[in-house]
Amino acid sequence: MSEVAHADVVILGGGIAGAGAAYEIAKTRSVILLERESVCGYHATGRSAASFTENYGTGLVRRLALGSRPFLASPPAGFCEHPLLSPRGMLTIARADQMERLDAELARARLLVPSIVPVSIDDALARVPVLRRDYLAGAILEPHSMDIDVDALQNGFLRGARAAGARIVTRAQVRGIACRNGEWQVETPAGLFAAPVMVDAAGAWADEVAQMAGIAPLGLQPLRRTAFNIPAPVGHSIAHWPLVNDVGEEFYVKVAGGQLMVSPADATPSKPMDAWADDMDVAIGAERLERATHLTVTRVSHSWAGLRTFAADRSPVVGFDPRAEGFFWLAGQGGYGIKTSSSLSRIAAALIGGQDLPDDLQRLGISASDLSPARFAPAPQVSSPSTTRGAA
Numbered sequence: 001m002s003e004v005a006h007a008d009v010v011i012l013g014g015g016i017a018g019a020g021a022a023y024e025i026a027k028t029r030s031v032i033l034l035e036r037e038s039v040c041g042y043h044a045t046g047r048s049a050a051s052f053t054e055n056y057g058t059g060l061v062r063r064l065a066l067g068s069r070p071f072l073a074s075p076p077a078g079f080c081e082h083p084l085l086s087p088r089g090m091l092t093i094a095r096a097d098q099m100e101r102l103d104a105e106l107a108r109a110r111l112l113v114p115s116i117v118p119v120s121i122d123d124a125l126a127r128v129p130v131l132r133r134d135y136l137a138g139a140i141l142e143p144h145s146m147d148i149d150v151d152a153l154q155n156g157f158l159r160g161a162r163a164a165g166a167r168i169v170t171r172a173q174v175r176g177i178a179c180r181n182g183e184w185q186v187e188t189p190a191g192l193f194a195a196p197v198m199v200d201a202a203g204a205w206a207d208e209v210a211q212m213a214g215i216a217p218l219g220l221q222p223l224r225r226t227a228f229n230i231p232a233p234v235g236h237s238i239a240h241w242p243l244v245n246d247v248g249e250e251f252y253v254k255v256a257g258g259q260l261m262v263s264p265a266d267a268t269p270s271k272p273m274d275a276w277a278d279d280m281d282v283a284i285g286a287e288r289l290e291r292a293t294h295l296t297v298t299r300v301s302h303s304w305a306g307l308r309t310f311a312a313d314r315s316p317v318v319g320f321d322p323r324a325e326g327f328f329w330l331a332g333q334g335g336y337g338i339k340t341s342s343s344l345s346r347i348a349a350a351l352i353g354g355q356d357l358p359d360d361l362q363r364l365g366i367s368a369s370d371l372s373p374a375r376f377a378p379a380p381q382v383s384s385p386s387t388t389r390g391a392a
């Protein structure tokens with residue numbers, strides 16, 4: 001019989017969610033993180049637009065982003081070699097038929113971020129000269145939106161977790177989960193692992209992992225989003241262009257690695273999988289970009305897709321499952337998992353440690369109940385020994 005490696009907490013999934021949780025939890029507890037792939041961050045985390053905005057997502061998501069900014073702007077000494085954030089700005093544009101929506105977005109955005117302001121068409125064109133004047137009816141600017149160095153953030157989390165004693169095990173696809181002697185026992189090709197607390201940070205696979213543990217899924221829905229790079233337009237200095245985002249989420253374009261990254265902002269329901277870019281979605285993105293700008297897409301240098309996984313109310317799910325002792329959800333980060341990673345990791349560590357949420361997050365109006373899986377999976381009325389673990 002193979003030996004079982006024990007820890008206080010076993011984390012399933014080595015994307016930004018699992019890595020951030022390992023970093024925070026390992027400060028006070030022994031941690032084992034299990035990742036199926038040969039490297040951490042291969043799925044959604046490695047395919048993002050790397051954008052930090054406080055002006056996108058549900059109200060709760062926006063507050064989680066606000067709560068993450070201090071860490072991202074000023075990580076602890078030794079966390080990374082270069083700043084995690086660099087200035088970008090975000091210009092949200094609207095056609096005449098979208099102006100009502102732009103006004104509503106501006107009013108909503110300014111509730112939390114008063115620095116977001118309307119800008120004139122001339123100002124928008126000065127910032128991004130390839131925009132078509134006859135396309136634009138209005139624009140708003142989020143001046144303090146940033147680019148995130150996702151690799152540095154992910155590696156900083158993993159390095160910090162290891163330094164605190166966490167074990168990161170790759171090529172460890174979880175194939176079976178059982179509840180034995182008050183512990184979750186997890187079977188992988190890399191061995192058997194067990195802990196009284198198991199964190200489900202499996203991204204698009206989070207519901208599948210729960211089902212492996214005998215827990216009914218929460219109805220998380222992976223949605224595919226496509227992106228592609230095109231060469232920088234000749235004769236333009238693009239380095240300081242803000243991210244340009246259509247207010248109706250029809251497309252966005254941003255500077256990335258000296259090129260332009262374009263997305264049709266698609267959201268196609270998918271099963272959990274290694275997603276790839278569909279040619280039709282790339283063509284739609286190119287067409288929308290060409291409609292709004294003077295750019296012509298003649299060459300796509302790279303295209304990809306990733307899964308953004310949402311709960312029904314489009315806010316993350318973080319907390320112990322009321323139906324199964326020791327099963328902790330850290331899922332449903334949707335299109336916001338990078339920018340909210342510091343807040344969500346700290347919340348996970350606090351709840352697993354039986355503590356209140358960090359003061360700074362409470363002051364932002366974030367509460368554990370808003371994030372709890374209990375909003376989708378109410379606690380059973382009567383619990384009995386047979387229903388306290390792994391019961392659906």
Ligand SMILES: Cc1cc2nc3c(=O)[nH]c(=O)nc-3n(C[C@H](O)[C@H](O)[C@H](O)COP(=O)(O)OP(=O)(O)OC[C@H]3O[C@@H](n4cnc5c(N)ncnc54)[C@H](O)[C@@H]3O)c2cc1C
Nearest residue numbers: 013015016017036044045049051174203306336337338339
């Ligand atoms: C095109 C695109 C643009 C985006 N842009 C942004 C952005 O600008 N800003 C932002 O904040 N967010 C953005 N996002 C969202 C962000 O990428 C995600 O919210 C975040 O990466 C989710 O992290 P995760 O760790 O939950 O998931 P993942 O990174 O997918 O990690 C889950 C991990 O679990 C592992 N796993 C699954 N099943 C098992 C198993 N059985 N055993 C072991 N391991 C398993 C997987 O291999 C995977 O590595 C974007 C996403 C996409 C696709």
